Amino acid sequence: MSNPWELTVAERGGRVELRQLEYFVQVARLQHVTKAAEELHVAQSAVSRQIHRLEEELGVRLFMQRGRNVQLTPVGQLFLRRAEALLGDLDRAVMEIHEFLDPEVGEIRLGFPHSLGIHLVPQVVAAFRKLHPNVKFRFRQGMYPSLIRDVIDAEVDIAFISPYPENNEQVTGEVVLTESLYAILPINHPLAKKPAINLSELKDETFVLFGNGYSLRPIVWDACKEAGFTPKIGFEGEESGTIRGLVAAGMGVSLLPEMAMYETSSMMPAVVKISEPKVTRTVGLIHRSSEKLPLVVQIFHSFLIDFFKNDYESL
Known part of the structure; x- marks a missing residue:
């Protein structure tokens, strides 16, 4: 040769x-x-x-x-x-x-946002590697715009993203789950022990939100507007753990998705369901529209679709 x-x-x-x-x-x-x-x-x-x-x-x-x-x-x-x-x-x-000779020794380049890296990504990768122990993974975290760009530029093969991009011709995929957002409050807050609240009950509160560029920020902002008020932003953070810690310290209130509640620390806020309006976010899988997925990535993709249909358990 x-x-x-x-x-x-x-x-x-x-x-x-x-x-x-x-x-x-x-x-x-x-x-x-x-x-x-x-x-x-x-x-x-x-x-x-x-x-x-x-x-x-x-x-x-x-x-x-x-x-x-x-x-x-x-x-x-x-x-x-x-x-x-x-x-x-x-x-x-x-x-x-x-991969054609042996897809069991391939590599998967997976992108995901930080909020999914706490629990979801380790969970699905561990489950997949029980079935395919020799497949390697290369991970890349990023915010919403950078993840889409990484997929388009072929920096990753496939990416989890939230919310799912409905109108981007350069990527394709599907929504794999829809999860609720919860109100998080200081533990001594008057509403902290209620089983559920209307979001409008937080209209006079100071909010702790993700900064610009994070996909959760417009979801929370739009939900507050639907509830009839514009949120007063007192503090901003870049990770769900930071948001939780600031709320637990009494710096304000916020909304976080289910998966952000799996991680625990010494500073934990109260978690309360929101009865009205219904606040959710979609989580999707995307890849390039113009290319067929490599065989090992196709196997992983099929595994994920089946996993979210049959094995994933939310809060």
């Missing part, structure tokens, strides 16, 4: 080696030849030589020297996007071949 680095692609009549593309991408990412050589476990001279040959084949300068660092030229920036796409396609092709 020939060395895979002997494979070449034609470019303006020349021949560009895949090794040159890998070296070029690594130097471009680190903006430093020596650091790139260390990451690639090769001599600095080898990296410099391959970059020089690549520039000769293309007939352009790809880098400019900036002190001890290097910086992409405008044409280098253009070429980087194409080189990364080519190497990504090659990686996926090799993975697909391995």
Whole structure:
């Protein structure tokens, strides 16, 4: 079998080696030849030589020297996007071949928001790996916009997301569950011991909410508007644990989904159902519309659909 680095692609009549593309991408990412050589476990001279040959084949300068660092030229920036796409396609092709031969040794790149990483993602991954112990996972957490972008840009194969995006032609998928949001209150709050409350009963309270960019913020905001008031925001947080802790400390009230209640700490608020209006969020699975899922991801996807139909238990 020939060395895979002997494979070449034609470019303006020349021949560009895949090794040159890998070296070029690594130097471009680190903006430093020596650091790139260390990451690639090769001599600095080898990296410099391959970059020089690549520039000769293309007939352009790809880098400019900036002190001890290097910086992409405008044409280098253009070429980087194409080189990364080519190497990504090659990686996926090799993975697909391995999965075709044995999908039990594949890798799944899974994205999810922080609120699902506390309980749901560990639960489903542990259940799946009992059946497929050799499958590897690579995880990526993010906020709503970044998760959609990661799926579109092929940074992840599949992602949990909330709420499910109804009108995005670049991703497709399905809603796997709908969960209720609960009011959380300081334990000494007058409403803390009630079995359920109307959300309008919190109209005069100070709210602790997620910051802008978090999908739960507009859900809570819209629910309060439906209940007839605009929430007064006193504090903001970036994680459900922070929100719970601030509420437990008496800094205000908030709404959190069921899954945010699984985690416990020394500072826990009272949890009360909301009878009116009904406040829920959807949780979906999404992947790229334009591509067929790799076989190992298809197996995981089918497992998840069955899991949420038959095995998932909410509060």
